[in-house]
Amino acid sequence: MSTPKVIRWGILATGGIAQTFSKDLLLDPKTRGVTSIQHTIVAAASSSGKERAVQFLKEVGAPSTARAYGSYEELVKDPEIDVVYVSTPHSHHYQNTMLCLEAGKNALVEKAFTVNAAQAKKLAEKAKEKNLFLMEAVWTRYFPLSYYVRDIITSGKLGNIQLVSSDNSISLDPEETMADGKHRMVNPDLAGGALLDCGIYALTWLFQTVYTTLPPAERKAPSVTSALKIYEPTGAADELSSMLLVFPRPGNKDVHAIATTSIRYSSDPLGDLSGGPACRVHGDKGEIQIFPPLYRPTKTRLILRDGTVEDKEWPQPGPGKGSGWFNGFGDGIQPEGEGQGMFWEADEVAYALIEGRKESPLLSWEESVVIMEVMDEVRKQGGLRFPEKIETTDFPVAL
Ligand SMILES: NC(=O)c1ccc[n+]([C@@H]2O[C@H](COP(=O)([O-])OP(=O)(O)OC[C@H]3O[C@@H](n4cnc5c(N)ncnc54)[C@H](OP(=O)(O)O)[C@@H]3O)[C@@H](O)[C@H]2O)c1
Incomplete structure (x- = not known):
């Protein structure tokens, strides 16, 4: 070897x-x-x-x-x-x-x-x-679960995609847990708010099912209609954002896509998936569901009109029980021996460096820019602008 x-x-x-x-x-x-x-x-x-x-x-x-x-x-x-x-x-x-x-x-x-x-x-x-x-x-884009979902879509199993809905929300009780307004989730100086922090995952699921699954030459940026609610205690961060994206497709095959994100309610209030899926991709032959949290999903359900119902669990590998090894973030420490799942993106970086690639086909520079353009538009429609020193393209700027 x-x-x-x-x-x-x-x-x-x-x-x-x-x-x-x-x-x-x-x-x-x-x-x-x-x-x-x-x-x-x-x-x-x-x-x-x-x-x-x-x-x-x-x-x-x-x-x-x-x-x-x-x-x-x-x-x-x-x-x-x-x-x-x-x-x-x-x-x-x-x-x-x-x-x-x-x-x-x-x-x-x-x-x-x-x-x-x-x-x-x-x-x-x-x-x-x-x-x-x-x-x-x-x-999340490098999880085996995400490869599976994208493959289901490109294989045509769902038929033509009609609608995708996606929610990535976490209940933070910000007035209690971030009362001084300095935490990065609510602090305008740190580009705080639901949209850039959590909304990016709701948008990721819309994009990786509707946009990434097309050959690059066929991808077209979506139109955006949105509403945004400002977090009043800090005045320039969003606590709730709702987005309707329409991805243009030739032949009257436009795809509608809805993303929502909040720091006041949870996509999974009891933490046991009892709230159901957080993302549903609807095609004319059936749907695929992804269960929360959308940043680290471990369960999918495929439902086809021919009667197929396929549930899948997607474990996160690691050294296993008895290893004394723990990982995770904040309140989300995973069970003993279970990885967080960030190693798969690190592996993608490694393969790219070895192969001499400068970007990943699963999240190209162009796609990251289009997603940022969507978030720019949501902030524009909602009247949310951050301090100039963090919006600027000047470099270097001391922050
Ligand atoms: N992929 C994921 O699952 C995930 C999860 C959470 C967060 N994130 C992203 O990761 C980034 C960091 O999030 P985090 O939760 O790790 O934040 P964090 O715990 O607050 O850590 C941020 C670190 O950045 C450094 N830093 C430099 N200037 C800073 C400033 N003015 N204010 C605060 N920190 C400053 C500090 O490290 P030093 O003192 O060592 O310089 C600080 O410990 C964010 O962009 C967030 O969206 C990703």
Whole structure:
């Protein structure tokens, strides 16, 4: 057997998702049947100081040789890093990713990719100019479950797609849990609100079922009609957004698609799937349902008009029970030995780097830009604009 190719990661920021991603990254890929690649962490940086980076590397179980930096500027100069994982709040993605690209580093950037489409375009242009890999980290797209759903659609089993509905909502009780308005979910300075944080997943399901499933030349951006409710305590973040997208298709085959997102109610109020599916893709021959949460779904149901009903469970591989290994995010710590599922997107990055690809066909730069354009339009229709310093395409800007 040939030696696995090792991909060397640098972790930019040490918050909640950086921890979850890094733990998944360091899992033995054989637990998910992957033998040709391996991931390692060679460095991490914290804007709050080197000590935090040292602590972070210990917390995630990085190799003892991994270097800790007290600034992002130092991290991107590290010659041993193949790719940087940008995991700051989305307000900072544009500045931090441009820093990586200018320094000649490939980058995987947390969702939402940027604050607006203009920034997303600039990053894609810079990656092209520098011949670097760049991808928005919408991990769900690389789940085996997502491959299955896209295959069901492209196989024609559902017939012509008519309507997709999708909800990604979480009840946060923001006045109680984020009373000072500083948390990134509600803070305008951090591009807070439901839309960019949770709505991106509701939109992901519309796009990956209606848009990604077409050959690139046939993809057309949707029209957008929307309503947005402002979170009053901070005045410039949304607490609820509803979107109706119409994807144009020739021959009177337009697809209607509805995405909703909120930080006040949950797609799965009891956490036991009793609320039913969070995404339904309706074709004229049947439907496929995806159960919540839409960012990490583990259950699907296929219902066809010929009488077929097929339920599937999609476990998240990991070292297993008895391993003493836990991963997850916030309240969502997974059962012992179960991975979070972020390793599949990391594997996609690894394959791209090995093959010399600069983007992923499952979320191209063009598609990320179109999705940002949808969110721009929703914010425009709802009168939501963030502070200029985070909307700007100027670089560098100190935040
Ligand atoms: N894929 C997913 O499932 C998922 C889940 C949650 C979040 N996310 C995305 O990941 C990003 C980070 O979310 P998170 O939940 O990890 O946030 P978080 O826990 O608040 O961590 C963000 C980190 O960014 C750094 N940072 C730099 N400037 C900052 C500033 N002005 N304010 C706050 N933090 C700052 C800090 O790290 P240092 O001090 O080390 O620099 C901080 O720990 C967001 O874009 C979010 O949408 C993705």
